[in-house]
Amino acid sequence: MTDHGPQPVDRQLPTEEARDLIALVRDLIQREIAPHAAQEEEAGHFPREVFRLLSASGLLGLPYAEEFGGGDQPYEVYLQVLEELAAARLTVGLGVSVHTLACHGLAGFGSKEQRAEHLPAMLGGGLLGAYCLSEPQSGSDAAALRTRAVRHGDTWTLNGTKAWITHGGIADFYTVMARTGDDGAHGITAFLVPGNAPGLSAAAPERKMGMKGSPTAQLHFDGVEVPDARRIGAEGQGFSIALAALDSGRLGIAACAVGLAQAALDEALTFVRDRRQFGRPLVDFQGLRFMLADMATQIEAGRALYLAAARLRDAGRPFSRQAAMAKLFCTDAAMRVTTDAVQLMGGYGYTADFPAERYMREAKVLQIVEGTNQIQRLVIARHLAGPESRPESR
Numbered sequence: 001m002t003d004h005g006p007q008p009v010d011r012q013l014p015t016e017e018a019r020d021l022i023a024l025v026r027d028l029i030q031r032e033i034a035p036h037a038a039q040e041e042e043a044g045h046f047p048r049e050v051f052r053l054l055s056a057s058g059l060l061g062l063p064y065a066e067e068f069g070g071g072d073q074p075y076e077v078y079l080q081v082l083e084e085l086a087a088a089r090l091t092v093g094l095g096v097s098v099h100t101l102a103c104h105g106l107a108g109f110g111s112k113e114q115r116a117e118h119l120p121a122m123l124g125g126g127l128l129g130a131y132c133l134s135e136p137q138s139g140s141d142a143a144a145l146r147t148r149a150v151r152h153g154d155t156w157t158l159n160g161t162k163a164w165i166t167h168g169g170i171a172d173f174y175t176v177m178a179r180t181g182d183d184g185a186h187g188i189t190a191f192l193v194p195g196n197a198p199g200l201s202a203a204a205p206e207r208k209m210g211m212k213g214s215p216t217a218q219l220h221f222d223g224v225e226v227p228d229a230r231r232i233g234a235e236g237q238g239f240s241i242a243l244a245a246l247d248s249g250r251l252g253i254a255a256c257a258v259g260l261a262q263a264a265l266d267e268a269l270t271f272v273r274d275r276r277q278f279g280r281p282l283v284d285f286q287g288l289r290f291m292l293a294d295m296a297t298q299i300e301a302g303r304a305l306y307l308a309a310a311r312l313r314d315a316g317r318p319f320s321r322q323a324a325m326a327k328l329f330c331t332d333a334a335m336r337v338t339t340d341a342v343q344l345m346g347g348y349g350y351t352a353d354f355p356a357e358r359y360m361r362e363a364k365v366l367q368i369v370e371g372t373n374q375i376q377r378l379v380i381a382r383h384l385a386g387p388e389s390r391p392e393s394r
């Protein structure tokens with residue numbers, strides 16, 4: 001062990017512009033995010049003002065085309081920004097990832113007119129997005145969703161309930177998957193619904209184990225009218241649009257998990273260097289050094305895995321299997337690493353005076369969102385088994 005404490009992650013970045021971007025993000029974190037993270041998470045405060053600042057700084061549209069207000073950055077750069085944000089505060093890192101997920105449908109499948117009309121405000125105009133796939137009765141089996149959209153002329157009327165929506169009740173726009181036909185996954189269509197649409201309301205936020213600053217709520221659609229001009233892609237294409245977004249979104253979750261694990265390792269490392277037992281700093285005990293070595297190795301392996309998947313995506317190659325692997329590995333690693341961080345800190349780790357217990361509570365949700373880790377295994381196994389064995393689910 002050297003005698004200097006945790007250092008910023010030494011990142012491999014493809015361009016000078018990307019290096020400047022990471023420097024900008026680190027500065028913004030130090031000034032605007034890290035100082036308030038613990039207190040605001042405890043109070044359940046969502047930092048809406050931070051998201052406005054991120055938007056104004058060009059950090060809410062990084063992987064999208066500059067033509068529409070995006071940052072034109074490769075995924076490998078965007079994900080490393082996310083990792084830094086999540087290490088400072090998961091509510092912010094995951095929030096940026098969800099916002100990016102919510103923009104994916106329109107950016108990838110919207111018409112040129114739709115993109116020109118909506119994307120600049122979504123990517124850099126201060127708006128916050130949400131992604132609405134899950135429902136009370138359909139989580140992992142997302143294709144069984146029941147929220148219905150019925151067409152009358154040029155208007156669709158949406159009725160139903162969405163569940164577990166990150167930014168539910170505070171988002172400015174919702175990308176909503178709704179049933180427009182009865183043929184399972186092929187009867188789903190995507191819509192871009194404004195947050196202030198009449199008939200749209202949110203339940204009280206869920207009372208969660210962690211990420212209390214990030215509101216998660218049910219959304220009720222009670223006769224919400226959406227013009228056909230806000231339909232994304234073709235009728236019946238909504239489930240494909242939802243899954244395409246999730247492939248990319250899972251990489252975002254993987255990067256957030258690595259950031260969270262890195263924060264936990266850094267915290268534990270600082271503690272064990274300082275704390276003495278049996279007349280020696282804890283960090284001198286080999287049993288603990290082995291734990292630290294395992295934690296660091298899992299973090300490096302996770303980072304390498306999500307970056308390898310991102311580079312496939314950047315090269316225009318298929319990356320769905322690798323994204324599922326990265327989500328699975330990185331979030332399981334984050335759960336182990338954050339649990340070990342609490343253990344390394346003994347009783348102190350179990351108190352809210354240190355962030356380790358919060359990291360551990362936050363890691364849990366990453367094994368659940370955007371397809372549970374059981375579902376990631378199903379996705380990976382389907383790729384291994386071949387296309388003919390692929391049932392329709394996430």
Ligand SMILES: Cc1cc2nc3c(=O)[nH]c(=O)nc-3n(C[C@H](O)[C@H](O)[C@H](O)COP(=O)(O)OP(=O)(O)OC[C@H]3O[C@@H](n4cnc5c(N)ncnc54)[C@H](O)[C@@H]3O)c2cc1C
Nearest residue numbers: 131132133134139140164165166216368369370371372374
């Ligand atoms: C904090 C938070 C934020 C979220 N944000 C969003 C959001 O913004 N938008 C959105 O649409 N959704 C969101 N979700 C929902 C999330 O995607 C679902 O919770 C997740 O997909 C699991 O669905 P479920 O909770 O209904 O669990 P279920 O599908 O009921 O699963 C319960 C358990 O059974 C397992 N399981 C289910 N089917 C199988 C199978 N075939 N084989 C093996 N195991 C199986 C699951 O892995 C899980 O362990 C969020 C959830 C949380 C907790």
